[in-house]
Amino acid sequence: MVCQTMSKLAALPSVEKLASTLAPEAALPRPLVNLFVRREIERFRQRLLDGEDHEREEIEEATRRGLREFAKSRLQPVINATGILIHTNLGRSPLGPKAAGALEAIATGYSNLEFDLPSGTRGKRAGYLETALACLLETEAATAVNNCAAALVLTLRTLVSEGKNEVIVSRSELVEIGGGFRIPEILETSGARLVEVGATNKSHLRDYEKAITPQTALILKVHRSNFYLEGFIGEPEIPEIAALARHHGIPLIEDLGSGAMMNTDELAPIEHEPTPQECLRRGIDLVIFSGDKLLGGPQSGIIGGRADLVAAIKREPFYRAVRCDKLILTTLQESIDQYLETKADPGQSDVPVLGFLREKTEVLRKRAEALIDGLSTEKVGVSIEDTLARPGGGTMPRSEFPSVSVKLVPKTQSVPKLARRLRLGSPAIVGYTTDDALFLDLRTVFPESDPVVREALSVVLS
Numbered sequence: 245m246v247c248q249t250m251s252k253l254a255a256l257p258s259v260e261k262l263a264s265t266l267a268p269e270a271a272l273p274r275p276l277v278n279l280f281v282r283r284e285i286e287r288f289r290q291r292l293l294d295g296e297d298h299e300r301e302e303i304e305e306a307t308r309r310g311l312r313e314f315a316k317s318r319l320q321p322v323i324n325a326t327g328i329l330i331h332t333n334l335g336r337s338p339l340g341p342k343a344a345g346a347l348e349a350i351a352t353g354y355s356n357l358e359f360d361l362p363s364g365t366r367g368k369r370a371g372y373l374e375t376a377l378a379c380l381l382e383t384e385a386a387t388a389v390n391n392c393a394a395a396l397v398l399t400l401r402t403l404v405s406e407g408k409n410e411v412i413v414s415r416s417e418l419v420e421i422g423g424g425f426r427i428p429e430i431l432e433t434s435g436a437r438l439v440e441v442g443a444t445n446k447s448h449l450r451d452y453e454k455a456i457t458p459q460t461a462l463i464l465k466v467h468r469s470n471f472y473l474e475g476f477i478g479e480p481e482i483p484e485i486a487a488l489a490r491h492h493g494i495p496l497i498e499d500l501g502s503g504a505m506m507n508t509d510e511l512a513p514i515e516h517e518p519t520p521q522e523c524l525r526r527g528i529d530l531v532i533f534s535g536d537k538l539l540g541g542p543q544s545g546i547i548g549g550r551a552d553l554v555a556a557i558k559r560e561p562f563y564r565a566v567r568c569d570k571l572i573l574t575t576l577q578e579s580i581d582q583y584l585e586t587k588a589d590p591g592q593s594d595v596p597v598l599g600f601l602r603e604k605t606e607v608l609r610k611r612a613e614a615l616i617d618g619l620s621t622e623k624v625g626v627s628i629e630d631t632l633a634r635p636g637g638g639t640m641p642r643s644e645f646p647s648v649s650v651k652l653v654p655k656t657q658s659v660p661k662l663a664r665r666l667r668l669g670s671p672a673i674v675g676y677t678t679d680d681a682l683f684l685d686l687r688t689v690f691p692e693s694d695p696v697v698r699e700a701l702s703v704v705l706s
């Protein structure tokens with residue numbers, strides 16, 4: 245028995261030798277290749293000891309395949325052919341060329357991050373950005389932190405205290421945003437006590453009024469950014485809630501999510517996404533939104549509104565834990581400046597997602613035709629289809645708008661296999677599948693990427 249196991253273990257390749265063979269192809273740092281191979285061989289040793297049978301070639305091949313997949317987990321560019329403009333799994337909004345250029349200049353040198361050039365003394369971090377943000381939001385003050393979730397926690401921590409810890413939220417807004425972000429849990433971790441008002445489908449002003457006590461810290465509105473209510477529904481208008489809050493001296497905060505700076509309904513046949521400016525005009529005291537959704541900037545959370553509240557937030561010790569670094573600050577500053585420069589027509593900014601939103605379907609169709617022209621259809625049926633694209637990323641859950649896709653119907657392999665081959669290419673191409681086809685939606689593909697997509701298609705179709 246022991247002898248048999250020992251002879252089986254002889255099938256295990258040597259770590260050093262196998263790592264040497266696999267390293268050139270893997271193109272990863274050698275210590276990582278060694279670590280990966282050591283773990284794989286250890287795993288097989290355990291399985292052999294457990295009585296399984298594995299040949300050496302099989303072990304080597306499994307390790308090679310595993311290493312290739314591990315290399316694919318390294319952060320890398322991906323061609324988004326899903327037709328979902330703001331895809332959280334694919335990195336949300338790409339930066340425009342100006343913002344990316346600014347990033348390089350700041351990243352590779354020194355900067356005046358916290359240095360006042362006129363006086364030569366210590367300066368204020370993000371002072372310029374905060375002024376620009378407030379100007380864009382047409383409000384008193386603003387600041388930015390790492391993301392919208394952090395901005396919400398920070399705001400709650402600032403405004404909730406032991407004696408005043410109740411936060412009023414409508415039952416129709418106790419949402420889960422994704423990635424484990426749920427409003428009731430966020431409130432709990434911020435030391436707040438949730439006071440629910442209304443019903444799932446309806447709330448009235450008197451519900452809010454009845455919920456107010458001397459312990460009320462704030463009223464929170466949460467934008468329904470990833471679902472919608474339909475049917476017998478209703479809720480008080482923001483100005484009504486704002487008047488009530490003001491009467492009682494309670495701040496009214498809105499977690500808006502996407503932060504569209506322009507009228508989305510003017511760019512594409514989609515619904516109107518409320519802008520932070522509109523929220524503030526209607527009487528919201530502080531609005532909170534993401535920088536990397538429809539704004540098209542880096543991952544960040546922006547807080548704008550009443551100067552006294554923003555100042556209190558910046559004094560809260562937790563602010564230090566969620567402040568932005570210079571790379572975020574410089575790309576966000578560039579994005580905000582661009583909106584200010586193109587204020588009359590925000591559609592003119594070089595934010596890629598806004599360009600995708602505006603693009604005419606005729607243009608997409610022409611690109612699709614050029615893309616598939618002359619491709620072999622022997623093994624995969626290739627056609628052009630009218631499809632629907634979506635804003636995605638917790639924005640306008642109801643909005644779908646016309647797009648154009650290349651439809652691939654494999655004849656000799658399964659749809660998931662074809663999709664996987666494109667995902668494992670360089671660069672990876674991610675489309676979406678139905679039962680019988682793989683779709684590559686061109687709305688979210690940069691036109692510069694068309695030749696690469698065509699090249700990848702010609703490989704998988706031949």
Ligand SMILES: *Cc1c(COP(=O)(O)O)cnc(C)c1O
Binds near residue numbers: 467469499500501533
């Ligand atoms: C997306 C979203 C968030 C989370 O934003 P992050 O920037 O990912 O932290 C919070 N609230 C709402 C309403 C959202 O739509």
